[in-house]
Amino acid sequence: MLVNQLQDRLAGLYETPVAHAIADFLVTDSRLAQALGEDDEADANEERLLVRESGDTLDVTLYIDARVLAHLDERDPFARLDGENLNDFLIALEGVSHFNYLVWNAMHARPVTQLELELQAEVDKFVTVSGLLRVQGGGGSHEALLERLFGAVRFLDQDDHASGKRYRDANRYAARFCRALARRHPTQQGQPAFLNELRRFYRLSQNDKIRAIERMAH
Numbered sequence: 001m002l003v004n005q006l007q008d009r010l011a012g013l014y015e016t017p018v019a020h021a022i023a024d025f026l027v028t029d030s031r032l033a034q035a036l037g038e039d040d041e042a043d044a045n046e047e048r049l050l051v052r053e054s055g056d057t058l059d060v061t062l063y064i065d066a067r068v069l070a071h072l073d074e075r076d077p078f079a080r081l082d083g084e085n086l087n088d089f090l091i092a093l094e095g096v097s098h099f100n101y102l103v104w105n106a107m108h109a110r111p112v113t114q115l116e117l118e119l120q121a122e123v124d125k126f127v128t129v130s131g132l133l134r135v136q137g138g139g140g141s142h143e144a145l146l147e148r149l150f151g152a153v154r155f156l157d158q159d160d161h162a163s164g165k166r167y168r169d170a171n172r173y174a175a176r177f178c179r180a181l182a183r184r185h186p187t188q189q190g191q192p193a194f195l196n197e198l199r200r201f202y203r204l205s206q207n208d209k210i211r212a213i214e215r216m217a218h
Helices: 002-014 030-036 066-074 086-107 114-135 142-151 162-184 192-203 206-216
Strands: 047-054 057-064
Touching: 002 066, 002 086, 002 114, 002 192, 030 047, 030 057, 047 086, 057 086, 066 086, 086 114, 114 142, 114 162, 114 192, 114 206, 142 162, 162 192, 162 206
Parallel strands: none
Antiparallel strands: 047 057
16 A cells, blocks of 8 residues: 555654554545544645544544545556656655654654644655655756745645745745755765764754754855
8 A cells, every 4th residue: 555655665764663554544535534623724635634632642543535545556656756646646645754753753752843744744755756756767856856846836825824834934944954955965865874864854853953954054
């Protein structure tokens, strides 16, 4: 199942094993996702991480629309990632990234903010897509991918809303981090220095992530 492949790929990349198989927490019916949610926020999205905390208990459900997963079954991105399946791949990848990051941090009793989730997901998109394209022989320039992921984007929420500001901040910080990665590690995959930098960043708190990104600009 594609979500299991993505979960294993991210867990291996960051050396952050998660003790829970993501498929066990996955729903694909939008009506069920809406019923499990606590409000109407983002009910039109094709991916949502639904979280409910009660004392020491964390209830987590990942919703990825059935259409997205069906399309990726038909056009396997691990065989060929291209313009036909990239958008759906990014939707699924974002959901898996959110799930892994939240659960791994919860396992280590570390709090997580919504901004952290969005920021890490944006980084995961760049690293995963660039790695797949390179393996498949369609890497092209990092600049083109950076523009696709961070420049040519449209935000559904206005920038004066909390969610709109959060998505824009995550996009901006991730773009700066990924540009710095691409500049310092042009061949990326397999380089110990590249992997070490990614893994250190993954484990930083939100404030430390932002401080690290701001230092990269100087």
